[in-house]
Amino acid sequence: MHAVIINGSPRIKKLSNTDKILEKFTAGMTENGTTFEQYEVSDKKQWEDIRKAFYENTHILIAIPLYVECIPGLLLEFLETLSPKNDETEIAFILQSGFAEGIQLRCGETYLKILTKKLGCKYAGTLVKGDNFSIRWVEEGTAERVTAPYTEMGCEYAKTGGFESDKCKAFTGPEIFSFPLRVMLGVVFAVFAKSGFKKISQGVGCTKPLDYKPYK
Amino acid sequence: MILIVNTTSDTSLTEELKKHTISKEIDVVEAGSMNIGHCIGCNYCWLKTPGECSVKDDYEIILKKAVHADELWVISDTALGFIDHKGKNIYDRMLPIATMYLKFKGKQMRHVLRYKKKTDFGLIITGEADKEYLERWLKRAALNLGSKSLGVYEKEELTEAIACMQ
Numbered sequence: 001m002h003a004v005i006i007n008g009s010p011r012i013k014k015l016s017n018t019d020k021i022l023e024k025f026t027a028g029m030t031e032n033g034t035t036f037e038q039y040e041v042s043d044k045k046q047w048e049d050i051r052k053a054f055y056e057n058t059h060i061l062i063a064i065p066l067y068v069e070c071i072p073g074l075l076l077e078f079l080e081t082l083s084p085k086n087d088e089t090e091i092a093f094i095l096q097s098g099f100a101e102g103i104q105l106r107c108g109e110t111y112l113k114i115l116t117k118k119l120g121c122k123y124a125g126t127l128v129k130g131d132n133f134s135i136r137w138v139e140e141g142t143a144e145r146v147t148a149p150y151t152e153m154g155c156e157y158a159k160t161g162g163f164e165s166d167k168c169k170a171f172t173g174p175e176i177f178s179f180p181l182r183v184m185l186g187v188v189f190a191v192f193a194k195s196g197f198k199k200i201s202q203g204v205g206c207t208k209p210l211d212y213k214p215y216k
Numbered sequence: 217m218i219l220i221v222n223t224t225s226d227t228s229l230t231e232e233l234k235k236h237t238i239s240k241e242i243d244v245v246e247a248g249s250m251n252i253g254h255c256i257g258c259n260y261c262w263l264k265t266p267g268e269c270s271v272k273d274d275y276e277i278i279l280k281k282a283v284h285a286d287e288l289w290v291i292s293d294t295a296l297g298f299i300d301h302k303g304k305n306i307y308d309r310m311l312p313i314a315t316m317y318l319k320f321k322g323k324q325m326r327h328v329l330r331y332k333k334k335t336d337f338g339l340i341i342t343g344e345a346d347k348e349y350l351e352r353w354l355k356r357a358a359l360n361l362g363s364k365s366l367g368v369y370e371k372e373e374l375t376e377a378i379a380c381m382q
């Protein structure tokens with residue numbers, strides 16, 4: 001199989017969590033001979049090449065950060081320039097997000113089915129997983145712990161051409177966190193996370209409190 | 217205050233709206249002719265310049281009004297079963313209204329909001345789309361900003377939409 005992979009993040013490649021995820025994912029995907037070409041929607045100079053790859057190939061994988069419960073505006077702008085294919089082309093998706101629970105991504109996942117139909121293609125499933133916000137902001141080793149599990153999912157994709165297997169479905173983790181976990185995380189958010197965020201913000205030169213209100 | 221953001225280039229709908237909402241306090245932004253880009257995901261609005269977007273374009277006009285609005289109505293064209301990218305950009309660029317801080321609201325994670333004011337969302341579409349999906353999506357989008365959806369209306373349903381504006 002040869003897959004066309006499109007990173008749908010508006011963030012430039014170097015800073016994109018989706019790109020870090022794809023790095024691990026493609027390592028698994030290529031283990032048994034599957035090949036791929038990868039593009040970034042964030043780079044408008046690539047748009048013509050992405051269109052060409054979309055029209056000429058039958059296995060498309062679009063990797064997407066959830067943006068306000070659906071796909072990012074920039075990805076939508078690109079997709080609006082495509083003509084529907086109406087052939088046997090299959091599109092599979094990786095949908096990843098900041099919030100950690102599976103339920104947060106379901107509205108976005110539903111849209112991907114609608115989108116596939118509009119593009120005249122066949123839906124090959126979505127790999128759904130949250131809790132990816134930190135990848136860009138933490139040290140490489142810590143980020144690796146978040147991204148490493150995607151390697152196995154790459155193997156699965158190469159095997160089945162999609163994400164419909166039980167293994168891929170289980171990859172999402174819990175739909176909703178249990179009550180004790182919510183209580184514990186509530187404390188983490190209120191106490192430790194705040195100081196962690198402050199440290200990151202000072203690192204990028206921020207001098208204001210993170211809840212500063214510029215328009216009042 | 218009711219904020220109406222028209223991302224289409226057709227101003228006949230907003231003319232119509234103005235005529236029928238004289239008694240209401242509304243503020244119309246014709247965004248169709250404005251320079252408004254997409255969110256680039258830099259996260260500066262959370263971490264470097266809290267509450268402020270690093271993309272310096274006409275969106276700031278909308279953001280400044282939105283933080284004081286009781287309702288935000290977006291008029292958007294559609295594409296691929298959804299609102300088009302111009303409409304979606306309006307929502308993506310609202311990220312500065314949330315802070316980076318997290319909490320649980322009900323059973324789900326949400327961001328702590330920057331301002332006390334909660335802005336409810338209404339949507340008027342001028343083209344064909346999966347309306348049932350849009351209804352679901354708008355509810356979720358509003359939930360993210362601690363508010364509620366006022367519904368999705370086709371342009372032929374303008375009277376119904378106006379009836380919902382408080």
Ligand SMILES: Cc1cc2nc3c(=O)[nH]c(=O)nc-3n(C[C@H](O)[C@H](O)[C@H](O)COP(=O)(O)O)c2cc1C
Nearest residue numbers: 009016017018065066067068069097098099132133
């Ligand atoms: C404008 C914007 C909107 C977002 N909306 C959501 C959302 O609705 N739910 C969520 O869980 N994460 C949301 N996120 C978080 C991203 O999905 C997450 O940080 C992702 O890992 C970014 O991937 P990237 O670096 O490849 O762009 C949003 C981020 C941005 C910048």
